[in-house]
Amino acid sequence: MGRFTRGFAGRGRAERDPRLPPGQYDTGDRWPVLTAEVTPRVDTATWSFTVDGLVAKPTTWSWDEIHALPASTYAGDIHCVTTWSKLGVNFSGVSVDTLLEAAGVQPTASFVLARSSTGYTTNLPLADVTGGKAWVVWDYEGKPLPVEHGGPARLLVPHLYFWKSAKWVSGLQLLDHDEPGFWERNGYHDRGDPWLEQRYQGD
Amino acid sequence: MTGLVADPVPHASPWKSAKVVAIKDETPRAKSFRLALPEPVPHLAGQHCVVRLTAPDGYTASRSYSIASPPADPRELELTVERLEGGEVSTFLHDEVAIGDELEVRGPIGGWFVWEGDVPALLVGGGSGVVPLMAMLRYARLTGKADLVRLVVSVRTPDDLYYSDEIVGPQSTIVYTRAPPAGFARPPARLAPEDIPQPIAAGTRAYVCGSSGFADAASHMLVDLGVPAQQVRVERFGPSG
Secondary structure, three states, rough: OOOOOOOOOOOOOOOOOOOOOOEEEEEEOOOOOOOOOOOOOOOOOOOOOEEEEOOOOOOEEHHHHOOOOOOEEEEEEEEOOEEEEEEEEEEEEEHHHHHHHHHHHHOOEEEEEEEEEEEEEEEEEEHHOOOOOOOEEEEEEEEEEOHHOOOOOEOOOOOOHHHHHHOOOEEEEEEOOOOOOOOHHHHHHOOOOOOHHOEEEEO | OOOOOOOOOOOOOOOOEEEEEEEEEEOOOOOEEEEEEOOOOOOEEOOOOOOEEEOOOOOEEEEHHHEOOOOOOOOOOEEEEOOOOOHHHHHHHOOOOOOEEEEEEEEEOOOOOOOOOOEEEEEEEEEEHHHHHHHHHHHOOOOOOOOHEEEEEEEOHHHHOOOHHHOOOEEEEEEEEOOOOOOOOOOOOOOOOOHOOOOOOOOOOOEEEEHHHHHHHHHHHHHHOOOOOHHEEEEEEOOOO
16 A cells, blocks of 8 residues: 555545545535537527447438437446546436437447547447447436536536546547547546556556 | 647656655645656646556556646656545545555546647646646746746635645636635625636636536636637546545
């Protein structure tokens, strides 16, 4: 173990919630907003979501078309790299599996690069967005997702740090290699598993 | 739009033990901690560090704090920390840490909210959001590039203004939202478009830092004043204790 800090005892370990990964705290009812860009005004009338790259058929959905797909929900926890976690939240939208099945993933694809209408990007292994682990969501606790939290629709990959859950998501590009996204080029981890504390490059 | 492109900074940053060599009261609720690093580590104006506290049983608590000092001496860093009531790390730093203590730090981190003196910069900060902007202003003054920088800081009262002995100058505009100092002409009010120095030079990059509400209001104000959205970089201070 490394050195300890003189005089620091810490607090609250006895009642620590087992749902909290190491180094995280429960933010309770609050939902802090952390974005690096101007919050965009995204109109659902012109909104679209595209799956392209290494797919059989690049596919784009309008707001109405994506809502016509089978609904899928997530109930669980989310974890931000800035050390807050939010426990027991509910999102609904569509499973990324549904979107990828429609476009037809080529066998050589092994990573995805998610992109947003702001130009934000984030990279993920394909295995982290398939098998019921990732969604495009537009409802939070039964109400439209607020714009500051990525509305009208964001990516949701709740088993990874929340910067992977791109706000204002506009598409997924299938790749045969890992291509670092916005925060990943700025020193953050390529995968971002909160249970392994993969916060920064080298973790 | 492809606004969010930043320089690659893909390097691992290990934990280092830094010694507290000076502590300064900035306001009744904010202190600056000057840390001596075990080895020189260059940083950029606008970057942040993570501070980790470790209890004897291994329990840890970490928080990120912006670097207030300019890139000048890579052997030292200064972090300014606001004391948040109930905040596990900030209250410990304020109430317990003394000169000579060792703190574990990691960083500097961040390659986006940084200014390297290459473009005109419009810095807009709310409250404690001034910290990374102060690093930029200090850097500009140190390198003879003060003309490139304009700083607008919004605070509630004079007691909330960090670096008050240093921040004033031809580059700076201070906005008081609740109680201005005696003799201050502008009535107390929230940041308004007319508080932003204009005209805004072509090619200016804006850096907005503050609470989420402040950051949203200020960044949209700048876009409405004609700054392209992709030229606005935002850092939001969430409640992180």
